[in-house]
Amino acid sequence: MATPTPTTDLPQAMIEAMTPAADWVIVLPIVFGLMGAAALLTMRRSNSTPLLVALAVVFAIIACEVTLLLRVLADGPVSMTMGKWLPPFGISLTADIFSAAFALGAAVVTAIVLVYAEIDRGDAQEADTFHAMVLLLLAGVTGAFLTGDLFNLYVWFEVMLIASFGLIVFGGRPIQLDGAVKYGFLNFLATTFFLLALGLLYGLLGTVNMADIMRVAPAANPAAMAGVAALLLLAFGMKAAAFPVNAWLPASYHTPPASVSALFAGLLTKVGAYAMLRALVAVLPGSRDLLEPVMAMIAISTLVIGPLGAIAETNLRRAVGFIVIGGIGTIMAGLSMPSLLGVAGAGLYIFHALFTMTALYMIAGLVEKRTGATDSRQMGGLYAASGSISVIFLVLVLAAAGVPPFLGFWPKLLLLEAGFSQGATGPAPGTVGVVLVIALLVNAVLTLIAGARLWGHIFWRSGPIDAAPSDAPRLLAPLTGRGRVGYAATAVLTALIVVAGLWPEPVMQGARLAAGDIVDPARYVEAVGLAGETP
Known part of the structure; x- marks a missing residue:
């Protein structure tokens, strides 16, 4: 238990249920994030201290999550229930391979974005609450990945919303306020559907603990449970920006600074996709x-x-937002064929998208800095000025499309295998699986077309689209000291994506192991302490 109490004062059952001290790494990342955000609010007037403190907190979170992931890989899912209430009544945090890996990926991405964010920050912004809001957002994301309770998933969604509202309006420009209204309205609506589903679920089953729901849901009314699942699909689909409730993402993600867009693209929609994976499949x-x-x-x-x-869009970051939406479709394809391969592919794609979609927005921010424009038609000439940025951009487009040997190829390979298996052995032979396979291939081709179009406008063309051939070459803004830091952060994240793609065996093997605990969650239920309990 989280609260130290002399064992002589506890019943024997509770003594046996106490969590070993080594397992406390499951709650420490959340504690560090919340306490770090509170501490940064008190020192926001300092010049360089907030960044250093934020990085120190995130690295401490990474250390805890590496330890947690290694523990889960070695021993199976780990659970911790707060207070003296045994499951399913207490607040449980439960980690399996997917949740621990996603939490670790989110922390790594946050550390890189904190460094990259210096590209958008001037001396006048040193005394704001940016770093505190980032840590609060990371705490919410980590809590959502590690919670073992659907109601507390709702709570962590609210924590994420509070932090994301603060980040999306940083700068106070009218376009940011417009984006915040669209982002806020749709997300509040999704949260309302989620809360409604939770109320119906508790009324039907008397529990919101995930492991407990797995035990008692089969005995409930199938029609009523299908209605709850439909509400959860709608709520999490809106959070993840799946069609047709996706319009808020390209309307809002391009409005804040590029560092905030990168953080949102890497974390927020992936939490919605993970919630669908956990709630609907497991x-x-x-x-x-x-x-x-x-x-x-x-x-x-x-x-x-x-x-x-993305093909039809000319604004660079809006186009990247549509590429993010296409990636959500890839995850949904895996959820539509929940075999071991399908779930492994969906989970591995979430992990890939944590890094790749973040990096795409980061490179888009660098392009905007160099060209001084946000519309790709007003860019151009960047290949001659910065070949390395053009190479990074191209690599990330190829990774997003799923071209080998980059990281995005391997989850799509798993999904293609799952689709052919579904077509051969599923309930609708030759239909569902094959159509999903075709859609995945079409998505890859269209993503390549969209990326090639953007690359041609930004890098290959010599200048803006309305420039005459006789015009002098445009002068591109050089990267300053802060800009070089942002470039280095983007290069590091891209290198991680390339290395993971060239050496895919660890992530492929981990995805298959993790999928086993989603398809057959017996070890998850046992870790919570509910195995063998009578429904």
Whole structure:
């Protein structure tokens, strides 16, 4: 238990249920994030201290999460229940391979973005609450990944919303306020649907503990549980920006500074996708089966419409937002065919997207700094001025499209295998799986077209689209000292993506092991302490 109490004062059952001290790494990342955010609020007037403190806190979180992931890989899922209340009544934090890996990836991305964010920050901004808000956002994301309770998932969503509202309006420009309204309204609506689903779920089952729901849900009314699952699909689909409830993302993610856009793209939509994976595949698999045709249609539509939107878009960061949406379709495809391969592919794609979508927004911010424009039609000539930025941009586009040997290829390979298996052995042979495979391939081709179009406008063309051939070459702004720091951070993150793609065995093996605990969550239930309990 989280509260130290003399064992002589506790019942024998509670003594046996106490969490070993070594397992406290499951709660320390959240504690560090919340306490670090509070501490940074008190020292925001300092010049350089907030960045150093924020990085120190994030590195402490990374150390805890590396320890947690290694523990989970060695011994299976780990659970910790707060206070003296045994599961399912106490607040549980439960980590399996996917949740621990996603939390670690989120912390690594946050550390890199904190360094990159210096590109957008001047001396006048040193006394703001940016770093505190970033740590609060990371605490919310980490809590959402590690919670073992659906109601507390709702709580961590609220923590994320509070922090993201603060970050999206940093700078106070009118376009940011407009983006915040669109972002806030749709996310509040999603939260309302989620809370409604929780109320119905508790009324039907009398519990919101995930492990407990896995035990008692099969005995509940199938029609009522399908309604709850549909509400969860709608709520998490809105959070993840799946079609047709995706319009808020390209309308808002381009409005804040590029560092904030990168953080949002890497973390927020992935939490929504993870919530779908956890709630619909692991917690309510029977209800998910009833929704499979709907989920397949959503996946196919999102896979195709996302990159089509990127092709039609001229604003660089709005186009990247549509590429992010297309990636959500890839995850939905895995959820539509929840075999071991499908779940492994969906989970590995979430891990890949944590890094790749963040890096895409980071390189977009560098391009905007160099060209002084946000519209790709007003850019150009950057290849001659900075070949390295053009190479990084191209690598990230190829990774997002799933071209080998980059990291994005391997989850799509798993999903293609799952699709062919679904077509051969699924309930609709030759239909669902094959159509999903075709949609995945179409998504890859359209993403390449969108990325090539952007690359041509930004790097290959000599100047703005309306420039005459006789015009002198445009002068591009050089990267200053802060800009070079941002470039270095982007290069490091891109290098991680390339290395992971060239050496995929650890992540591929980890994804397969993690998928086993989603498809058959017996070890998850046992870790919480509910195995063998009578429903």
